[in-house]
Amino acid sequence: MKIINTKDTNFKTEFDGILARAKSDIKGVSTIVMNIIDEIVLDGNTALKRHIEKFDKWEVKSDEDLMINPADMKKAYDNIDEKLRDALHIAYNRIKTYHEKQIPKSWLDFEANGTILGQKVSAVDRAGLYIPGGKAAYPSSLLMNAIPAIVAGVKEIVVCTPTPNNEINELLLAACHLCGITKAYKVGGASAIAAMAYGTQTIPKVDVITGPGNIFVATAKKLVFGEVNIDMIAGPSEIGILADETAKPHYLAIDLLSQAEHDEMASSIMITTCDEVAFLTSKEVEKYLKTLSRETIARKSIEDRGAIIVASSMEEAIALMNEIAPEHLEVMTKNAFELLPYIKHAGAIFLGENTPEPIGDYLAGPNHTLPTGSTAKFYSPLNVENFMKKSSIINFSKNAINELGEACALLADTEGLTAHAKAVRVRLENNNK
Amino acid sequence: MKIINTKDTNFKTEFDGILARAKSDIKGVSTIVMNIIDEIVLDGNTALKRHIEKFDKWEVKSDEDLMINPADMKKAYDNIDEKLRDALHIAYNRIKTYHEKQIPKSWLDFEANGTILGQKVSAVDRAGLYIPGGKAAYPSSLLMNAIPAIVAGVKEIVVCTPTPNNEINELLLAACHLCGITKAYKVGGASAIAAMAYGTQTIPKVDVITGPGNIFVATAKKLVFGEVNIDMIAGPSEIGILADETAKPHYLAIDLLSQAEHDEMASSIMITTCDEVAFLTSKEVEKYLKTLSRETIARKSIEDRGAIIVASSMEEAIALMNEIAPEHLEVMTKNAFELLPYIKHAGAIFLGENTPEPIGDYLAGPNHTLPTGSTAKFYSPLNVENFMKKSSIINFSKNAINELGEACALLADTEGLTAHAKAVRVRLENNNK
Numbered sequence: 074m075k076i077i078n079t080k081d082t083n084f085k086t087e088f089d090g091i092l093a094r095a096k097s098d099i100k101g102v103s104t105i106v107m108n109i110i111d112e113i114v115l116d117g118n119t120a121l122k123r124h125i126e127k128f129d130k131w132e133v134k135s136d137e138d139l140m141i142n143p144a145d146m147k148k149a150y151d152n153i154d155e156k157l158r159d160a161l162h163i164a165y166n167r168i169k170t171y172h173e174k175q176i177p178k179s180w181l182d183f184e185a186n187g188t189i190l191g192q193k194v195s196a197v198d199r200a201g202l203y204i205p206g207g208k209a210a211y212p213s214s215l216l217m218n219a220i221p222a223i224v225a226g227v228k229e230i231v232v233c234t235p236t237p238n239n240e241i242n243e244l245l246l247a248a249c250h251l252c253g254i255t256k257a258y259k260v261g262g263a264s265a266i267a268a269m270a271y272g273t274q275t276i277p278k279v280d281v282i283t284g285p286g287n288i289f290v291a292t293a294k295k296l297v298f299g300e301v302n303i304d305m306i307a308g309p310s311e312i313g314i315l316a317d318e319t320a321k322p323h324y325l326a327i328d329l330l331s332q333a334e335h336d337e338m339a340s341s342i343m344i345t346t347c348d349e350v351a352f353l354t355s356k357e358v359e360k361y362l363k364t365l366s367r368e369t370i371a372r373k374s375i376e377d378r379g380a381i382i383v384a385s386s387m388e389e390a391i392a393l394m395n396e397i398a399p400e401h402l403e404v405m406t407k408n409a410f411e412l413l414p415y416i417k418h419a420g421a422i423f424l425g426e427n428t429p430e431p432i433g434d435y436l437a438g439p440n441h442t443l444p445t446g447s448t449a450k451f452y453s454p455l456n457v458e459n460f461m462k463k464s465s466i467i468n469f470s471k472n473a474i475n476e477l478g479e480a481c482a483l484l485a486d487t488e489g490l491t492a493h494a495k496a497v498r499v500r501l502e503n504n505n506k
Numbered sequence: 507m508k509i510i511n512t513k514d515t516n517f518k519t520e521f522d523g524i525l526a527r528a529k530s531d532i533k534g535v536s537t538i539v540m541n542i543i544d545e546i547v548l549d550g551n552t553a554l555k556r557h558i559e560k561f562d563k564w565e566v567k568s569d570e571d572l573m574i575n576p577a578d579m580k581k582a583y584d585n586i587d588e589k590l591r592d593a594l595h596i597a598y599n600r601i602k603t604y605h606e607k608q609i610p611k612s613w614l615d616f617e618a619n620g621t622i623l624g625q626k627v628s629a630v631d632r633a634g635l636y637i638p639g640g641k642a643a644y645p646s647s648l649l650m651n652a653i654p655a656i657v658a659g660v661k662e663i664v665v666c667t668p669t670p671n672n673e674i675n676e677l678l679l680a681a682c683h684l685c686g687i688t689k690a691y692k693v694g695g696a697s698a699i700a701a702m703a704y705g706t707q708t709i710p711k712v713d714v715i716t717g718p719g720n721i722f723v724a725t726a727k728k729l730v731f732g733e734v735n736i737d738m739i740a741g742p743s744e745i746g747i748l749a750d751e752t753a754k755p756h757y758l759a760i761d762l763l764s765q766a767e768h769d770e771m772a773s774s775i776m777i778t779t780c781d782e783v784a785f786l787t788s789k790e791v792e793k794y795l796k797t798l799s800r801e802t803i804a805r806k807s808i809e810d811r812g813a814i815i816v817a818s819s820m821e822e823a824i825a826l827m828n829e830i831a832p833e834h835l836e837v838m839t840k841n842a843f844e845l846l847p848y849i850k851h852a853g854a855i856f857l858g859e860n861t862p863e864p865i866g867d868y869l870a871g872p873n874h875t876l877p878t879g880s881t882a883k884f885y886s887p888l889n890v891e892n893f894m895k896k897s898s899i900i901n902f903s904k905n906a907i908n909e910l911g912e913a914c915a916l917l918a919d920t921e922g923l924t925a926h927a928k929a930v931r932v933r934l935e936n937n938n939k
Contacts, residue, residue: 432911474865484868
């Protein structure tokens with residue numbers, strides 16, 4: 074694995090290369106995806122069937138064929154290995170407990186003049202979860218998307234997942250049963266996003282769409298944004314690690330690889346203050362690489378997009394990491410917690426040597442749907458608020474309008490809005506006659 | 507003003523017409539806007555200057571010409587009428603106080619096994635506010651966009667506003683001074699959105715862009731979403747009013763008009779349980795229309811997109827209003843507060859006869875940037891969280907990983923991710939040797 078030093082003369086160029094890591098080429102597929110969406114809007118289920126036959130290679134004979142039978146979910150749940158079922162339950166409960174702490178409360182505030190201001194928080198009516206299928210069907214994705222919606226109080230949750238050759242991952246079905254999903258559809262890709270955004274004869278129109286997916290799914294989500302809300306536009310997975318001389322190189326190495334194995338486009342970057350840790354970690358990466366079932370993918374990711382950076386100080390290391398704003402950030406230093414105030418941008422922060430990133434992928438509790446590609450500078454992890462929205466509450470008393478009305482009308486006057494001004498003054502006239 | 511009854515045979519068709527109210531035709535201008543954005547990305551300031559000469563009709567001689575001098579803001583502030591300055595201060599203080607109540611706190615939670623989970627909340631580094639210029643230059647827009655960013659703790663706030671013929675609204679300048687804005691640029695339209703999203707030699711790249719604008723601005727915001735975060739995609743303004751027999755028709759009429767005067771595309775819908783209130787309000791609308799400075803606009807809005815609906819019960823009225831999900835909702839009934847639990851979707855809710863909608867436009871406190879076109883079903887009013895983002899915090903103890911590690915590794919196994927599983931098991935091996 075490549076080691077570079079912040080003192081290298083070409084460091085800035087190298088680091089700019091890291092910052093310019095893979096972004097999804099949304100523009101490149103926009104036209105294709107726009108056409109797919111148009112077809113769904115125009116032809117509904119008929120277009121869905123056409124797309125399934127084309128992409129997933131099975132024939133949809135009726136509208137009912139689009140639906141996943143909840144009885145199949147129950148059967149899958151009953152049939153899985155007990156240890157695995159227990160593990161799913163542990164994950165479910167921990168994720169639920171964490172997300173329950175995120176629920177925002179409606180509030181009211183009272184003023185001496187009788188005014189009441191506040192904010193009402195409520196769940197959206199319908200949420201649509203997109204869960205990738207086929208080889209990359211991750212039951213953990215279902216838990217991580219469904220649980221915040223459940224905790225938010227969403228009444229109707231819709232799941233779409235592609236089923237190549239009409240086959241579904243059994244563990245995904247089991248996870249659906251665990252989450253109480255009753256409306257799941259065998260529809261994938263941009264078609265699924267369009268179907269949930271606009272509705273078809275079978276799939277209900279939702280208010281919010283969340284969930285991971287390939288470039289076509291990401292592009293479709295961007296294109297339907299505004300018609301529905303979406304969580305974020307995510308790209309390839311990433312890990313950043315801050316390590317000092319106390320970090321264990323073999324921990325660092327396997328953690329870097331746990332992102333690299335996801336995707337050739339994934340990026341794994343470690344910044345350390347210690348030359349020896351850099352050197353030893355690089356060695357360990359090579360050793361572990363050979364043991365991985367997805368060695369080819371991981372190797373390409375590490376070679377093309379991986380780097381170990383040696384920094385002159387932890388201060389410099391953190392400053393560089395804040396520029397990267399990684400999806401996952403591990404802090405493997407003797408005083409991990411004390412560095413928290415300085416870490417400005419990261420999707421999730423993993424502190425200390427007993428917190429490997431994968432623990433957050435499955436069952437630590439926080440969501441594993443996280444902003445990538447530096448978007449942690451402005452996006453948050455998927456959370457219950459993605460499935461909720463707010464309304465402002467305003468109740469002016471007679472005293473309040475009498476006291477503040479004229480200032481308000483004056484501002485309306487200056488903006489040339491006479492009905493605005495009059496709406497206030499008609500109250501003042503009436504209250505004071 | 508048109509009165510319809512839910513018992514009319516063609517009511518459903520009429521109501522569907524209301525639901526299908528004006529949406530912004532983003533697709534129609536996408537290509538034009540995409541080209542504008544590409545020009546800014548490619549040519550930076552040079553493109554900005556070109557666009558200003560073309561659209562705002564003045565010649566930009568240097569990069570400095572793009573900037574608004576803070577000394578001019580101070581001068582404008584000092585020169586405005588004292589009463590107006592006081593009104594601006596009242597608005598500023600009330601808006602600030604309300605938004606301060608929205609600030610989310612970072613939190614940590616502790617488990618018996620030593621695990622610490624939490625959420626760090628922090629402001630984005632840079633926010634870009636778009637403020638329309640020319641005739642529609644509303645100083646209130648600046649307050650409503652700048653204050654949540656200030657309260658969120660954003661260090662660098664950038665303002666862009668078009669200056670047709672190189673002229674700026676003095677009150678907007680004064681509002682900039684009041685908000686402590688130091689980086690404001692004479693750039694408007696899609697060019698401004700592109701400049702803030704990608705940065706130019708003069709205008710810094712920001713993390714979040716908020717603010718109202720025409721169809722070109724809305725489309726540009728949608729297109730740069732993902733490169734930066736945005737608040738929402740807003741269309742024409744709307745008011746919905748729920749009224750019973752206790753409501754005052756002349757209040758209802760002028761409040762309906764206060765939205766209608768914004769825009770021919772604005773929509774003003776009242777739903778009442780009382781025939782007489784419907785009839786009298788319609789009369790009052792006609793009476794007031796003739797007094798408005800923007801009569802032509804308001805009349806066209808009321809005729810094309812306004813309606814008074816007579817419902818059989820308040821329950822039915824609320825159900826219809828929830829389908830409309832209006833930007834502004836006035837509740838003019840004898841028990842306005844008691845209806846709050848049933849109101850599911852609205853940007854801002856104005857309760858009682860002393861709370862005309864314009865009071866919320868200027869100085870009640872809550873934000874006046876609100877979701878339109880039924881998007882209140884999933885978007886929230888602009889708020890401090892638009893300028894903040896979260897990072898999950900995970901700190902597993904040795905006990906915790908020993909207790910939960912194997913369940914986690916098992917889930918990773920089933921997803922075929924061997925490095926994920928190994929990253930956990932290497933800790934278990936080490937902790938238990």
